[in-house]
Amino acid sequence: MKNDHDIGADPPDDRVLTTSRLRLPPWEERFADDLVRLSRDERVMRHIGSGPWTAEYAGERHRHALRQWQDEGFGMRAILRGERFAGLVSLVSCTLPGVAEPAMEIGWWIDPAAWGQGIATEAAAAVRDEAFRLGAATLIARHHPANEASGRIMVKLGMIPHGDGTDRYGRPCRIHILPQPGLHRAGSPDRPDTPG
Numbered sequence: 001m002k003n004d005h006d007i008g009a010d011p012p013d014d015r016v017l018t019t020s021r022l023r024l025p026p027w028e029e030r031f032a033d034d035l036v037r038l039s040r041d042e043r044v045m046r047h048i049g050s051g052p053w054t055a056e057y058a059g060e061r062h063r064h065a066l067r068q069w070q071d072e073g074f075g076m077r078a079i080l081r082g083e084r085f086a087g088l089v090s091l092v093s094c095t096l097p098g099v100a101e102p103a104m105e106i107g108w109w110i111d112p113a114a115w116g117q118g119i120a121t122e123a124a125a126a127v128r129d130e131a132f133r134l135g136a137a138t139l140i141a142r143h144h145p146a147n148e149a150s151g152r153i154m155v156k157l158g159m160i161p162h163g164d165g166t167d168r169y170g171r172p173c174r175i176h177i178l179p180q181p182g183l184h185r186a187g188s189p190d191r192p193d194t195p196g
């Protein structure tokens with residue numbers, strides 16, 4: 001007989017991704033305060049747009065994330081370690097000249113208390129694989145040139161440099177892409193290596 005304690009606080013949901021250490025549920029109402037907290041932390045926002053968000057803007061982005069799941073069936077996920085909120089991974093449709101479509105862009109924010117433990121890489125790898133299951137022909141990620149940790153994650157995900165551009169806030173960024181395995185070129189491996 002099933003024990004409620006075995007299944008944790010979330011109802012069973014096949015949209016929840018799991019990794020060896022993490023659960024990645026679709027964005028939910030209960031994460032609103034976590035987004036406010038992360039987005040006003042200067043350490044987290046150092047390389048994001050024009051810096052920390054107001055609580056009002058964080059609320060807008062929170063509601064947008066909820067709507068995206070309703071409208072598109074994918075989107076931002078919380079990163080949970082046990083029941084503890086450790087960050088988020090986002091996934092949105094996008095376009096970029098010169099890359100195969102449909103394309104999706106991935107992004108990640110980790111709570112500073114959990115930095116340096118491979119959490120971003122582990123969570124992003126699960127969402128990278130989800131993007132290809134959803135049919136993305138290209139996965140895209142952008143980082144501010146000074147955000148070397150984020151660039152390192154892109155490399156660890158198997159992504160390749162695709163030059164410089166601008167992010168959604170119009171600021172300079174470095175772009176990495178990953179073609180859908182199998183669409184890349186004949187004879188390439190089914191999956192890129194995912195070190196780390």
Ligand SMILES: CC(C)(COP(=O)(O)OP(=O)(O)OC[C@H]1O[C@@H](n2cnc3c(N)ncnc32)[C@H](O)[C@@H]1OP(=O)(O)O)[C@@H](O)C(=O)NCCC(=O)NCCS
Binds near residue numbers: 045122150
């Ligand atoms: C960037 C961020 C997501 C990294 O999270 P994390 O869970 O600590 O990342 P991981 O541990 O999975 O991997 C980080 C990698 O970058 C490396 N790294 C960390 N700081 C670095 C630096 N200053 N320069 C170069 N590499 C660095 C780490 O050594 C690690 O690589 P390794 O496994 O080869 O040693 C986290 O710092 C964060 O949330 N920053 C604020 C939000 C943000 O900038 N998001 C990205 C927007 S593009």
